Amino acid sequence: MNDQLTILQTAAVALLKQLIATPSFSKEEDKTALLLETFFTGRQIPVQRIGNNVIVRNKHYDPGKPTLLLNSHHDTVKPNPQYTRDPFAPDVEEGKLFGLGSNDAGGCLVSLAASFLYFYEHKGPYNVIFAATAEEEISGTGGIELIINDLPPIAAAIVGEPTQMQMAVAERGLMVIDCVSHGKAGHAARNEGENALYKALKDIEWFRSYQFDRVSDLLGPSRMNVTVIETENKAHNVVPAVCKFVVDTRINECYTFEEVLEIIRAHVDSEVLPRSTRLRSTSIALDHPLVKAGSKLGRTYYGSPTTSDKALMPFPSLKMGPGDSARSHTADEYIYVKEIEDGIALYIQLINEVQNG
Structure with a gap:
């Protein structure tokens, strides 16, 4: 295995340099989708392309067997304005591979791709499918959500995100809420009207101070933060009739989105309009074969405060990958080459444990 592992590690790093x-x-991932497509077709592996999503199946795929999905994303955010390096230059210095998307989630993506190659010709008890998906960074509908119905039934998934190869077994849900406070316009000099901004402040204070009762052992309490506020009029002497504000809501697995909305509407006067209820909190059972295999390999588990494509998967999924979440979206982003090499080896061990369990 050592020679094969070295070849896979080298191929993964080379692919990541191309992706960077x-x-x-x-929504602009067509060129990296083509790179990924070529990476597999060049190895005589048939590729299914749906939009900017690239899907490959193990050589001896058997619909009668359970299927393990390996998934990560190949889209990136825009470069942080504080970059001091060329974000598209895949330079290696002191063991660090620099470049936009290197850590989030390029290192995970190529490590899972290499792990798929390792199992491509195996005839184990599980099928293995690899899916490189688009639009994860914007929670878009053209990514994992687009291909779910084209995948076979999935028994479980490994979602590649930078977790230092520890196991994120739960994720907070994300619900963005638009709130609208209504008043009545008037002339500020005559103290006329009903100030919608002042009415909004009362509700904002409630969002700031409210504490949810149910606290998760993995994710802690659910939290709400008001992040944007605006009025429609721009004149200084007009009392605003409408004030809008946005609430970023991070919800643990103890509450449904519907329960949270019910609580909010019972306490505020503003209109409460959720933008989406797609990105729900998720968790995988601690006795699931993936988690048990990871524990056997010395991996620890935790609850993640961030969301990923795991939130859109209607099957058990474990978030785990090389790199460090603290580096994501930062200037001069990087991942250690050794993190990728070790990540591939550990992914292979993890999948072997599940296959042999």
């Missing part, structure tokens, strides 16, 4: 050098902002 190719801009792939969300």
Whole structure:
């Protein structure tokens, strides 16, 4: 295995350098999708392309067997304005591979791709499918959500995100809420009207101070933060009739989105309009074969405060990958080459444990 592992590690790093050098902002991932397609077709592996999503199946795929999905994304955010390096230059210095998307989630993506290659010709008890997906950074509908119905039934998934190869077994849900406070316009000099901004402040204070009762052992309490506020009029002497504000809501697995909305509407006077209820909190059972295999390999588990494509998967999924979440979206982003090499080896061990369990 050592020679094969070295070849896979080298191929993965080379692929990541190509991906870094190719801009792939969300909804603009066609060129990196082509790179990934070529990576597999060049190895005589048939590719299914749906939009900017690239899907490959193990050689001896058997619909009668359970299927393990390996998934990560190949889109990136725009470069942080504080970059001091060329974000598209895949330079290696002191063991660090620099470049936009190197850590989030390029290192995970190529590590899972290499792990798929390792199992491509195996005839184990599980099928293995690899899916490189688009639009994860914007929670778009053209990514994992687009291909779910084209995948076979999935028994479980490994979602590649930078977790230092520890196991994120739960994720907070994300619900963005638009709130609208209504008043009545009037002339500020005559103290006329009903100030919608002042009415909004009362509700904002409630969002700031409210504490949810149910606290998760993995994710802690649910939280709400008001992040944007605006009025429609721009004149200084007009009392605003409408004030809008946005609430970023991070919800643990103890509450449904519907329960949270019910609580909010019972306490505020503003209109409460959720933008989406797609990105729900998720968790995988601690006795699931993936988690048990990871524990056997010395991996720890935790609850993740961030969301990923895991939130859109209607089957058990474990978030785990090389790199560090703290580096994501930062200037001069990087991942250690050794993190990728070790990540591939550990992914292979993890999948072997599940296959042999």
